[in-house]
Amino acid sequence: MTKTSQTFRPDNEDQLRDAVAWAVSEETSVEVLGHGSKRAIGNPFEAANRIDLSGLAGVTLYEPEELVLTARAGTALDEIEALLAENGQELQFEPMDYRPLLSGTDCGRGTIGAVLATNLSGPRRLKAGAARDHVLGIRAVTGRGEIIKSGGRVVKNVTGYDLSRGLSGSWGTLAIFSEVTFKVLPRAETETTLVVSGLNDADAAHVMAMAMGSSAEVASAAHLPESVRGRFIDGSLPAGPATVLRLEGVAQSVDYRAGNLTRMFEAHSPVSTLDADMSRALWREIRDVKPFCDGTERAVWRVSVAPGAGHQLVAGLRLRAGVDAYYDWQGGLLWLRMEADPEVDLVRKGIRALGGGHATLVRASDAMRREIPVFEPADPALAALSRRLKEQFDPQFIFNPGRLAADL
Structure with missing residues (x-):
């Protein structure tokens, strides 16, 4: 557990910059924290102080017609998803919720800044990508105490795009996001999931490859062996291992594509379907382990x-x-x-x-x-590059020291 002597709770970007500038001047480390839902991930580390971003919250721009949303980094993910749902939209990369797996507590699901900082994604990753594939722009404070801006608020604006993407997945070790802008997309009218039953793991891999390579536009494909199958959607899946294929879109198209896939596989294995509500519940549970x-x-x-x-x-x-x-x-x-x-x-x-x-x-x-290192140890060339990036963005190594790797 991190030991702290001071906790800063900025509610605007200037206060965030001032907190970081103080840490730089004092040559002291800080833990960067949102709701703490992912705090247990990473190598154990100690920081002398903490910056709590939960007060740096609020949606600052949302234009449903332009498919763009901007929010301060500490804005609750639940709040953003509820706002999007009211307008029939979503974050299509469906960021997972680590709370049940890590703690089972009622702490907040997480913040939109942490979504990008950890590059979250869900089962739709193969089709939609991860958080970094949907970010349009960021504002952040570096470990030099400087405010930086990258990208913009329109889908076609690619200025600084690589920096926005490059800071994703850095787990708060290079810079602290103060504001993020994401592309949002319409939510599918409906969805269904085909359940191909009874396949062993090797045959399931073959079936999933066939489905993803077909013209059915499968959004997600997963295999749930018998040992775990009964723990999904209250045991409602058919008996035996379940290979599940998600289809999304307008109802007529979903039905047509589901029929084609059913005919492709039913000669070899039983095939059943889940309605939209059961399908959404299943993929949430797959996403959240x-x-x-x-x-x-x-x-x-x-x-x-x-x-x-x-x-x-x-x-x-x-x-x-x-x-x-x-x-x-x-x-x-x-x-x-x-x-x-x-x-x-x-x-x-x-x-x-x-x-x-x-x-x-x-x-x-x-x-x-x-x-054991929590994150995959990098090869020497990549480790050297990571260190050079750290030296550029956070030269005193004050942000989350050691969380990603002992020497960072």
């Missing part, structure tokens, strides 16, 4: 590999340890829960044996988080 939200500290890994390699990784791990798993992103994203703390580098050794990928230790005991 519902099966592993058990209130324990058992290690949970978020692993990215080539879609066809995921089931091979799980099979290899099960020869060495107790592993529960399911597959998102056509099998390219694995959520793994270890039933006990095995050899600490077992997961990453398995990834290397398959030719590459990366793994983040999303949940674990403090002892395990101190023993």
Whole structure:
């Protein structure tokens, strides 16, 4: 747990800049915090002070016709999603909610600034991308105590676009967002999910690849083995492993595409459908890792590999340890829960044996988080680049020191 001596709660950008300038002048570190919903992710670190962004809140511009929304970084994600829903719109990358997995507390789901800082996404990632693919502009304060601006408020404005994207996923270690602008999109009229039942992990990977490669415009594809299937939507999925395919759009189109996919697979496996409400509930639970939200500290890994390699990784791990798993992103994203703390580098050794990928230790005991790097260790060239970026944006290394890597 981070020890702090002062907590700053700015409610405007100038106050944020002043707080950072004070930390720079005092050569003292700060933890950057929104609602704290993702605070337990990352290497354990200590900072002398804290900057709490929850007061730096409010939507400053929303033009539904122009598909643009700007908000201060501390604005609650729930508030933004409710506003968009009133206008039939959404953040199409559907940022996940880490609360149930990490703590099960009623702390805020998170802030819009943290969404970009951690580059959140959901099961629609293959079609819609992640937060960085929807950001149009940012305002931020660097570790030099300087205000920077990148991008703009219109979709066609690409000035500084790479900086907006480049700061995404930096977990508050390079700069502190004060304001962010996102492209928003209309919410689909309806959706349905096809459930292909009874497939083993390898056959499911093949079916998902066929579905994603078809003309059906599948928005999301996941495989839920029998060990986890019953923990989704109150056990309402058909018996056996479930390979689930989401279709979105206008009702007539969804029905047509669902019929084509059903005919493609029903000769080999039972195929059923979920209505729109059940479909949305299922994909929220897939997004938020519902099966592993058990209130324990058992290690949970978020692993990215080539879609066809995921089931091979799980099979290899099960020869060495107790592993529960399911597959998102056509099998390219694995959520793994270890039933006990095995050899600490077992997961990453398995990834290397398959030719590459990366793994983040999303949940674990403090002892395990101190023993193994939470984020995938970078190769020397990338680590050197990361350090140079840190030196440019935060030369005194005052922001979240050590959260991403010990030397940052």
